[in-house]
Structures are given as C-alpha cells and as structure tokens.
Amino acid sequence: MVNIGSLWQYLALHSTLSGDSTNTNNTANNLAKMGLAAYTLPALPYAYDALEPHISAQIMELHHARHHQAYVTNLNKALESHVAAVAAGDVAAQIALQQVVKFNGGGHINHSLFWKNLAPAGSEDASVAQAKGLVAEIEKTWGSFDGFKTAFSAALMGIQGSGWGWLVKEAGNGAGLRIVTTKDQDPVVGGDVPVFGVDMWEHAYYLQYLNGKAAYVENIWNVINWRTAEERFAGRSEEKTEL
Amino acid sequence: MSSTLLRTVPALRGALRASGAPKAAGAMASTSFVRGKATLPDLPYDYGALEPHISGKIMELHHAKHHQTYVNGLNSALQTIGEAESKGDFTKAATVAPLLNFHGGGHINHSLFWENLAPASGEGGGEPDGALKKAIDSDFGSFDTFRAQMNTALAGIQGSGWAWLVKDKAAGTLGLVTRANQDPVSGPYVPLLGIDAWEHAYYLQYENRKAEYFDAIWNVVNWKTVAGRFEKT
Structure with a gap:
C-alpha cells in the first residue's frame, strides 16, 4: 500500500536496497543506507564455561551464539522492513511488524542485560x-x-x-x-x-x-x-x- | 497402570487376575480410578518408539515428569477451588482460575498429543486419506500447503505454546490455530492434531534448531487418530 505523497521516497528507497534481505550483511547494508546502524551481538564478559557448574558451557554457548544471535538478526530484519513500510506509508505493515520488533528487540535487550548481571561463582562481582x-x-x-x-x-x-x-x-x-x-x-x-x-x-x-x-x-x-x-x-x- | 496397558498386555492381565494381586489392585484404585481426580494416561507406545524423530529421553521426561506435573497441578487447583467453594470464598476460587487453565490445559493438550502421534514403523507418518484428506485439500489447497502453513504457524510462536489443526464446529471447516503456553483449544474449535512447540x-x-523438529514430527503423526477426531465431530 503506497500513498502518492511518499511514492517517490518509496521508489528511491527500493532502488537502492540490495535484493536479498535474508542475508545478514545485506540487512546491515540496507539499514546503513537508511541511516541506521544494525544491532550486533555483544561479546560475553566471560568465557562460555565461566559459570560452571551452575550453568554449563554448552547452555551458555547455544544461548549466546544461537538464541541471542537469532534475536539480533531478526530484530535487524524487522527494523529494515519497518523503515521500508514507513517510507511506503504502509501503516498496516508497520502495525504487523510491531510485535516482531517487540519480540526480537525484547530478546536482544533482555539477554544483553542478563549476560552482564551474571558473573562466575566465587568472583568478587558475585559477592x-x-x-x-x-x-x-x-x-x-x-x-x-x-x-x-x-x-x-x-x-x-x-x-x-x-x-x-x-x-x-x-x-x-x-x-x-x-x-x-x-x-x-x-x-x-x-x-x-x-x-x-x-x-x-x-x-x-x-x-x-x-x-x-x-x-x-x-x-x-x-x-x-x-x-x-x-x-x-x-x-x-x-x-x-x-x- | 491403565486400561491401555492392560488391553495390550493380555499376559499381564491374566497374571493379575490369577494371583488376585491385592497389592496391584490397591495401587490401581489409588492411582488410576479415583473418581474426580485427573491421572496420567499411559503412552500408547514405548518411550523409544518415536525414535529417531523424538528421542526416548525426551518422551520419558515429557510424559513422566512434565505431564505428571500438569496432572498434579490440576488436581491441586481443583482441590483448592473445591475447598474455597465449600466455604463460599469465591475470591479465593477465582484466584486459582489461572492455575486451573494452565495445568488443566497442560493435561488436556498432552493427552491429545500422545494419541495423535505414533511410531513411524506403525501408524505414524504418511498422509491422511478419505474424508479428512478431502477436507484438507478443500480448505488448504493441498496436504503440502497445509503442512507448510502448520510449520509456519509453529515457527511463529513467540515463547511456549502449541499449534493445532482444528475443525470449526459451526462452519464445518478446518483451520489452524496457535495457543500460548498451555491454553487449551476451546470455543467453536475441536482439536484434531496438536504439535507441542x-x-x-x-x-x-x-537444541535451538526447532525447524528440524517441526519437519521431523510429520514422520510420527498418527493420521488414523486425527481422522477419527475429524469424523466424530
């Protein structure tokens, strides 16, 4: 759904976007063209096995490198689509994307907070x-x-x-x-x-x-x-x- | 020990009868046949029977621990509600409603789930036929389209929940619904096939590769059970 007033914006935007938005690099490039930085997975402030025996290294690695990464990737994709929908004046698409942004943006925020509020048992920070x-x-x-x-x-x-x-x-x-x-x-x-x-x-x-x-x-x-x-x-x- | 086990193991049934087995009978009375209490149903197959698509360890924990916890939580909620009701304390009864929904839903959903699965070497897998196939073709276009839509619905669940193939009682048509957490399918919908997400x-x-699980589960869907539910409604 494109309204006339924003049609030129819509066309200008789409002419500069790379085709395959499922590719993470393209998503980052597209966000950059829109003047937005892509979110990235923060490094853990400790090693994957640092919370053992209370949280296993296997859990930490999957949780950080897979689950958190998926929230970051899907947040960037959703934001890219959202910016395009704003440019296109497509309110319905913007509304449909709100829950996707909330879920994946929330996943990124929550995990980023979580990693930093954990510390190896017995360390000074854990006291x-x-x-x-x-x-x-x-x-x-x-x-x-x-x-x-x-x-x-x-x-x-x-x-x-x-x-x-x-x-x-x-x-x-x-x-x-x-x-x-x-x-x-x-x-x-x-x-x-x-x-x-x-x-x-x-x-x-x-x-x-x-x-x-x-x-x-x-x-x-x-x-x-x-x-x-x-x-x-x-x-x-x-x-x-x-x- | 349930009627299912007794039906499928005639030797055991005979042994129980022959020995008089007062201890076993007592155990049965207390675990399975107390009126008004929910009980854990036996699986209609062994824990390892759905391998390699669902591991025996998953099945055992899922049935013996998770489902059992829902059964216990349901009975506890029902007891609390009953006691509150007998004292006229409806506020108390109302505060337990979310637990009744969660644990009651968990018990219903898992009971349906076990029955709509079967070993790939037996009834599991393949495609539906007969009236159910016709309805799926008519309401989804094709079986493959239905399966793709169900997988999309499963992948789209944010958090814990279930996806269901349902029949709309009023319209008579098939549809897909998802439910959060353990919310059971209700209202105009009759659950035909549920997948636990x-x-x-x-x-x-x-692990995190849930799309692989959603692909594999189709190898162990019991279409005979699903067709039975479809034809009953």
Whole structure:
C-alpha cells in the first residue's frame, strides 16, 4: 500500500536496497543506507564455561551464539522492513511488524542485560558485599535478604511458559524496588530500571537441569553479578546508551 | 497402570487376575480410578518408539515428569477451588482460575498429543486419506500447503505454546490455530492434531534448531487418530 505523497521516497528507497534481505550483511547494508546502524551481538564478559557448574558451557554457548544471535538478526530484519513500510506509508505493515520488533528487540535487550548481571561463582562481582546500597533497600522492602530471595524465587517458579523474572527500581519519586515477571521476550519498559533479570525460558537451563527448574533457580543465586546490580540500582550504569 | 496397558498386555492381565494381586489392585484404585481426580494416561507406545524423530529421553521426561506435573497441578487447583467453594470464598476460587487453565490445559493438550502421534514403523507418518484428506485439500489447497502453513504457524510462536489443526464446529471447516503456553483449544474449535512447540518437547535432541523438529514430527503423526477426531465431530 503506497500513498502518492511518499511514492517517490518509496521508489528511491527500493532502488537502492540490495535484493536479498535474508542475508545478514545485506540487512546491515540496507539499514546503513537508511541511516541506521544494525544491532550486533555483544561479546560475553566471560568465557562460555565461566559459570560452571551452575550453568554449563554448552547452555551458555547455544544461548549466546544461537538464541541471542537469532534475536539480533531478526530484530535487524524487522527494523529494515519497518523503515521500508514507513517510507511506503504502509501503516498496516508497520502495525504487523510491531510485535516482531517487540519480540526480537525484547530478546536482544533482555539477554544483553542478563549476560552482564551474571558473573562466575566465587568472583568478587558475585559477592553480595558489592551491593551495599541495593541490599539495604532490599532489606527495607522485604524485611531480610533471604525474604527477598524467597519471594524472587517464587516469582520465577510461578511463570507459566516462557518469560523472565526481574528486580526493578520503579520510575518516579518513590523509586522503590519491585519484583516483576515479563512473558516471552517482553522487556521491562516505562522507565522502571531493571536491576537484574533471570531467564526462565527452558533453553536457559534444560540441557543441564531438565525439568528440574527449581534447582536452576536455586543455583542462579551463585552467579548473580552484584556489582552490576548495584551500578544499575545506583543509576551509574551506561547500558541504556550502549544498547 | 491403565486400561491401555492392560488391553495390550493380555499376559499381564491374566497374571493379575490369577494371583488376585491385592497389592496391584490397591495401587490401581489409588492411582488410576479415583473418581474426580485427573491421572496420567499411559503412552500408547514405548518411550523409544518415536525414535529417531523424538528421542526416548525426551518422551520419558515429557510424559513422566512434565505431564505428571500438569496432572498434579490440576488436581491441586481443583482441590483448592473445591475447598474455597465449600466455604463460599469465591475470591479465593477465582484466584486459582489461572492455575486451573494452565495445568488443566497442560493435561488436556498432552493427552491429545500422545494419541495423535505414533511410531513411524506403525501408524505414524504418511498422509491422511478419505474424508479428512478431502477436507484438507478443500480448505488448504493441498496436504503440502497445509503442512507448510502448520510449520509456519509453529515457527511463529513467540515463547511456549502449541499449534493445532482444528475443525470449526459451526462452519464445518478446518483451520489452524496457535495457543500460548498451555491454553487449551476451546470455543467453536475441536482439536484434531496438536504439535507441542514448548522447548522441552525438542530441546534435548534439536537444541535451538526447532525447524528440524517441526519437519521431523510429520514422520510420527498418527493420521488414523486425527481422522477419527475429524469424523466424530
């Protein structure tokens, strides 16, 4: 559907686009011609086996190199199509693409946050001592740190289907802490700051824990990066602009 | 131990009868035949029977662990609702509704799924014939088009869920629907064929390559069961 006013834009755009948009390089080239940078897979801040024995290297490699890469690839494709639909004045196509952008864009945001809020067990970053300000606020909110862990773990176990559990700092003057869950790849939006997130998709644990997701939830506490959590809580994180 | 097993293993049935087997009978009464309680149905084939398309390990975990968890969750939700109802606490009953939908749906969906699969060496695979084939040709154009559309629907599920070939009771036509998580097929639709697109249904064997699982599953679709459901509605 092309309206007359934007027809020249539409034609100009399409004359410069490479034909095969299923090719990742072409997608990046096409986005570049539209003045947009393609999103890329961020490097993990540790080796694939660094979270063992709590998360196996096999899980980490598939999760990062395959699953996260697929979200990045499909986000770029969706954005390319979206820009073309805007140029063409095709509102129906833009609406149809919103959910694709939300799913794959959410997948990219969520996993990018997740990798950084994990750290090798026993490392300095994985020590709760790195998060003094956050822990004080947690104790104020849930009565005790263990009370928070119990509540957070219960929220994770209560997710029906695929999704994520998050500790967020709420937007606004109160800026209190809250546990939220998001379905599928829905990201935390609306100004709330995700302090840390836990991926509850089966691909995050199944090869190692099978149906025993309670054990995964128990073990994830060993690899939470409390330094990152404290930085996000204190508003010192640069991640928003990096993404 | 269920009626299915007893039907297919006459020697065992005879042995149970001959020995009087009070212990076995007691176990049967408590696990399978308590009125009003959902129970895990036996698979109509061995765990390894769908190999190489679905591994024995996947089938065992999927049936003995995942489906069992839905059965337990359903019974627990029903009990909570029953107790709340008897106290007139309808708020409490209403808060359990999502668990009833999730676990009840999980029980229904998996029960249908096991039956619409069969070993490739037996009833599994091939193409439907008779009235079902005619309906598929008429509503999708061809069997290949139907299969391609079903695979597209499966690949398009964002998160956990199912894709179903359904019959619209009112219109009498066939269609494809997807359902999130364990939402069961309801309303005007009768489920004929369901494919589980949860990661636990394929991940141990296919990992992130879910398109390969969606291709392979057609080798173990039990068209006799699907045709039976079609003709009954």
